[in-house]
Amino acid sequence: MGRKKIKGKPNFTLFDENNGNTPPPEQPLASRHVRFNASSSNGTHSNGKLGGQSGMHKSPSTNTLNRLDRDSYVLWKRPFWTVFYCVCEIVCLVRDFLKSLLHLQRLIPCIAIVSGLVYLYLSPGQHKEIMHRFEKPVLWSLYWMWLGVLSSIGLGTGLHTFVLYLGPHIAHVTLAAFECNSIDFPEPPYPTEITCPTNKPLIATAAISLWDIVSKVRLESLMWGVGTAFGELPPYFMARAARISGQEIDDEEYQEYRAYVDGINPTNEMGIFTKWKIRMEKFMEEVIKKIGFPGILLFASVPNPFFDLAGITCGHFLIPFWTFFGATVIGKAVVKMHFQMLCVVLAFSEHHIEDLVNRLKFLPHIGEYVQAPLKEFLRAQKIRLHRRPEDPVPDQANSMVGMLMNSIVICMVMVFLLWKRTDTFTLQIFYQQILQIKMKRSGFYNKSSKILEFHHPAEMSQIIDLGIPEKPMNLSQLLKCCEEVLRLGVKTGHPRFFNQISCGLDLVSMAGEWLTATCNTNMFTYEISPVFILMEKEIIRRMIQLIGWPTGEGDAIFSPGGALANLYAMNAARHHHFPRVKPLGMTSVPTLCTFTSEDSHYSIKSAAAALGIGTDNCFIIATDKIGRMIPEALEQKIIKCKSEGLYPFFVCATAGTTVYGAWDPLPQISEICQRHKVWMHVDAAWGGGLLLSPEHRHKLVGIERAQSVTWNPHKLMGALLQCSACFIRHEGLLFQTNQQSADYLFNKTSLMIALMTLETRLCSVEGTTTFLNWNARLSxxxxxxxxxxxxxxxxxxxxxxxxxxxxxxxxxxxxxxxxxxxxxxxxxxxxxxx
Known part of the structure; x- marks a missing residue:
């Protein structure tokens, strides 16, 4: 099993409209080798805890989603992956089993005994006769035991091998015993085929007793019962392991039962059958908890569809294994199985079945039609019983009853293979429905729909229930909730939505959101997010190139909004002037002041407040009649502040004001900042998108002289909210300003360097949406x-x-x-x- 290997280099080069270069095609990926972790098969993670790496209990909703996802892996839905994972799981289980055997002290004696038996079976000698005498009963017992295991676990479908195999076998033996007046059927062909003995005279029917027939089928019945007892062990071991490890049992039905017992889920919210079922389960748990072995024996001895809970209960209360298994074997294989045997034997004994068929003629309208094929079926069975070995096998192809029985068996097997849970929605269907709702409710294709179905908050709380329920919702309820959220929310994808500068809903950017949500990772190290880090690096490189900074200069970080990007820029400017402010704080620096225009964004004052500079020290500069900052007023204010003992360190020029769309004169402002040694920042959140336009980028002349730039692709470029970036011309300054130690993520010699900022970013939602949107839209x-x-x-x-x-x-x-x-x-x- 090898690690994943990828050949070639992913393409992250953005299309350059100016030089006409087209992105090279993607390199092919080599076949990927998957390494399977054996511990995942039993729910144990690398830290030794069950149920998750953190050791915390899984929520029922998470369990439901995981269970529905597992249920989608069936042959009729995903045949290839089902077989593939089945084979891989078998390999892992065999490997784990072999490893566990090596730790058993009795392994060597067992291997010696098995090896000796195999040697005796294969080697010639007088003992072969004795070996062959035991071979047939052993194989016959294992066959019925295996069918019992299948019937007990049912693979979740209720496939009952008693109805399919053991019951018909007992009925066949009973009919043959009374027809042949004997149970000494010739071997062979018995048990493959039943025929009457030819070397015994017929005796009276009374000579065959019910006990004789029960004795004839006792071995297979007992072995089938033992197999059903083995099938009850998985719930027991699952609950026992969960109790020992301190975890919750990963079973939704059991969690629903516990919610009722603990009073979380009242019975008035349940149906009649559910109430009766849970009360029966509670009674069974109380009996087993109080009396132990007799209680287990009692519930194992009667037909009980809820016995799975008995196994879970015994495991949860740490009842000894042999107490649980012994009571289950006695109850299922001895008591219950004899009762079932007698029921079948009585039903088919003597002439009961013939009397029943004769009475069918009294059924109105359909009696004769049903009676005739059944009589023909019984007659054909009797003929087969008296057939000699040399006689040809009778043709039953046209037997209606035979065809009916074959059809029933085929249908049950098909249900077994194609069965799925009764849950209405699997995860795949859930996601498909969510996508349909998003497209339906987004307003893309229905211009006549309302942009907003407005309701007062008090009224809205009555329309949609936003409370957290005590019981987890199922997927259909979650789907309805999602549809209500979109129906009552603002449809920003509507063609007539113009409320914000960043209006619209770009489907390409939305695809980027889906990608990052699917990966659900951080951006701390290359190890945890290799593709997104390279993608973000390429976007930053291209955007710095458009700003106009020389190659090798510049650094950037994506942030959730332009306000935080402006805060990053002001913080970097302060650190550039006074590096000691980071460890010592504002007491180590003189009184700082900043400057911005009266039409600039409010976030400049907010940044001054957050950094301890103060809003009173953020001076507002007058603008002309179209909203542009007046450079002369800026310089006069800087000179005045210096004379008053203040330290000017930061000027914010706006490239595209929020209201008027004005452009501050960047060249003149940069000259003033250079003369007074003040940091020049350009807030191009709204106007930065024009850097992609050959026709209009002249409006940003002078931006290349700035020390920092804010650029919001979610505005003019159309990327989804929030998608902002802060660019710092001094490479390394952004890291120095915000870096903190994170030894638990990487060591000092590693190349996996992380930029620990004021925020803990998810994988680059901003970078991915920008990357896809940019490649799709350009200018x-x-x-x-x-x-x-x-x-x-x-x-x-x-x-x-x-x-x-x-x-x-x-x-x-x-x-x-x-x-x-x-x-x-x-x-x-x-x-x-x-």
Whole structure:
């Protein structure tokens, strides 16, 4: 068993629209060799705990999902993987079994005894006659014992081999005994075929007693009963191991029962059958707990569909193995099996079956049609009993009863193979239904649907139940809940949703979200997230190239939103000016101050507050009439702050303001920052997407002179929320500012270096959505949005009643006032607010 091997190098090169390079095709992947962990077959993980690496109890909902996923691996759904995993599991079980045998002290004597028996069986001599005398009964016993095991475990289908095999065998022997007036059937062909003895005269039917027939079929019946007792051992060992390890039993029905016993799930929420079933199980548990062996014997001796719980109960209360197994064997193989034998023998003894067939004629309408084929079937069976070995076998191909019996057997076997749990939804169907609901409720294809079905909070709490239930939901209930969430939520994928700058729902980016959710990993080390780390690295490299920084300069980190990206930038600027602030805090530095325009994002003041600089030390710079920062006002404020003893260290210029879409004059601001040795940050959260547009990227001239940049692909580029990045020109500064020790993740000599930041990131949701969206859209989003913006601005400007705030917008923001007809005759200063 080898480790996974992958040949070739994955392609993470983004398409460069400017030079026309197309991404090279993906390299082929070599065949993958899977290494199976034997411990997974019994639920034990590497830390020695059952049920999970953390040792915590699994929730019933998790157990349900895992169980439904396992149930999907059946021959009629996934034939290849079912056989594949079956073979692999058998290999692992055999390996574990052989390992466990090596630790047994009695292994060598057992091997010696078995080897001696095999030698005696194969070697010639007078002992061969004795060996052959025992061979047939042993094989016959093992055959029925195996059928008993299958009947007990049933593989979850209720496949009962008593109905299919043992019951018909006993009935056949009973009919033959009374027909032949003897139980000394010739061997061979018995037990393969039953024929009457030819060397004995017929005697009176009374000479054959019920006890004679029971004695004839006692061996196979006892062995079948012992097999059913063996089939009850898995629940016992499962519960015993769970109790010893301190874990919960991974059985949904048992957890439902415990919820009732503990008072979590009241009976008034159950059906009549469920109430009766759980009360019966509770009574059985109490009896076994109080009296032990007699209680187990009692419940094993009667037909009991809930005996699985008896095994779980005995294992949970650590009842000794031989107490449980001994009582089960006696109850099932001796008491219960004799009762079942007698029932079949009585039903088919003497002429009971013939009398029953004769009475069928009294059934109205169908009696004669049913009676005729049954009589023919019994007549054919009697003919077969008196057949001599040299006589031809009678043809039963046209026997209606024979065909009916064969059909019943075939149907039961097919149910056994194709059976699935009664749960309505498997995981696969659940996920498919979720996808259909998402497409239906997203608003993509139904322009006439509402963007939001608004309800007051008090009313909403009545429409949808958001409480945490005491009992876990099943998948159908979860599916209904998911549909209600999407139905009552805002449909951001609707063509008429324009509430936010980051409007829309990109399906390609959504695929990236699905990928990262499926992987569900962190980005701490290359070992745990190799593909996503390389993918993010390539995206960062390409975005730094678009910003215009020289090769070898620049570092970046994706963050959940532009506000945190601005915080990263301000923190890096402070660390750049005063590295000692990280260990010593703000008491080690002078009074710092920052500068931003009056139309900038509120997150700059929030960052100043979070870093201990203070909002009063975040100075607002005036803007011109179209929302751009005035450079002269900035420099005057910097000089004034210096004269007052403050230390200017950070200036935020905005590339695309939130309201007006204004562009601060980056070249002039960079000159001022360079003169006064102040860190220049460009908040291009809204406008950074124009760097992909050859036609419009000139609006960001000067961004290459910044020390840090915020860029939100979830805005103009159309990636899903939240997808933001903070770029720092000084390579290594981002790491120095935020790095903390994490020895438990990697050692100092390892190449698996992690960037421990203020957040603990999941695998790169932002990087993956950006990667897919970028490769699918390139600059098309920017160009098409500008074209729509031009049409919108022209229509608004030429429509009566619309007053433009900015006659010629610099960006995609179209700002206007709508003036009602009753106010249009007023002076502009009176009809428009300040």
């Amino acid at each position: 098309q989003t920017s160009e098409s949005t500008h074209a729509i913006n031009t049409v919108l601005h022209t229509e608004d400007k030429n429509t009566e009643g619309y007053e433009m705030v900015i006659e010629q917008p610099e960006y995609l923001n179209v700002c206007f006032w709508y003036v009602p007809p009753s106010l249009r005759q007023l002076d502009p200063k009176e009809r428009l607010p300040d």
